Amino acid sequence: MHHLVLHNGRIVPATDKLLSPRQVGLLSGWGVFTTLRIYDGVPFALERHWQRMQRDAAMLHVPLEHDLEAVRRQIGELVRANRAENSVVRMCVVRNTGGFWKAPGITTSADLIVFTGGLKAWGPAVRLTVAPEARHAASRFAGTKILSWALNLTLVEDAQNAGFDEVILLNERAEVTECTSANIFAVIGGQTCTPPLSSGCLPGVTRGVLLEEVGGIEERPLRLDDLYGAEEVFITSTTRELLAVAEIDGRPIPTGGKTRGRLQQAFTECVDRYTAGSRR
Secondary structure (H helix, E strand, C coil): CCCEEEECCEEEECCCCCCCCCCHHHHHCCEEEEEEEEECCEECCHHHHHHHHHHHHHHCCCCCCCCHHHHHHHHHHHHHHCCCCCEEEEEEEEECCCCCCCCCCCCCCEEEEEEEECCCCCCCEEEEEEEEEEECCCCCCCCCCECCCHHHHHHHHHHHHCCCCEEEEEECCCCEEEECCCEEEEEECCEEEECCHHHCCCCCHHHHHHHHHHCCEEECCCCHHHHHCCCEEEEEECCCEEEEEEEECCEECCCCCCHHHHHHHHHHHHHHHHHHHHCC
């Protein structure tokens, strides 16, 4: 994390005490968040991130009363203050009231907190393991991005302790959904496929750009055997863009195909058009 953060519209040192244990969202993980990528000072696809946060906030009764254009301007100010023109941004909304532990003296219904951080070198490919029944597709909260992220963090920590980079999460039907912080794609018979939202996966922003702005991708249920026999498998996220999968639980996955590279190029062109348009 960089040395300055944005808290309810004010840029302050990250060392300041901004949250209180009286805030129910802090105690319970009651809030929503998103992670954005900053390209040359521009928060890419901010509208998509904001739309998803609005959806998730409404579902979880988390107040999100800020104006998008004001938030865009404030993120720009924070990026410049931190000299973070090429970085990642975490934006969180923490609910302050409600529940058994509602406390007196809280004056805002929610806190909006934004901070920036450096880019991570992910390497050329990842090794994945598998967690069964780790997503509940039938849940009304499936696909929401909430502050209570401990289950995901525990699963990926277990995977990394076992020598893997990430973990494929299966739903109650033994279908592939996603990874803990990435969507997953497979090239099967020359066709690029990804699990549908009905699998329980998060509607990732990079996933959405590939489906809606690049195209040629099929949403269909996938099982582990589909991945084991695929010509290519790759994961996508805001921080990773498109990253090849080299192994799933000891089974090698081909990484010499051309589909991921072609889609990465198309995604980069989407980023370039967006950033160029944002500077006009």
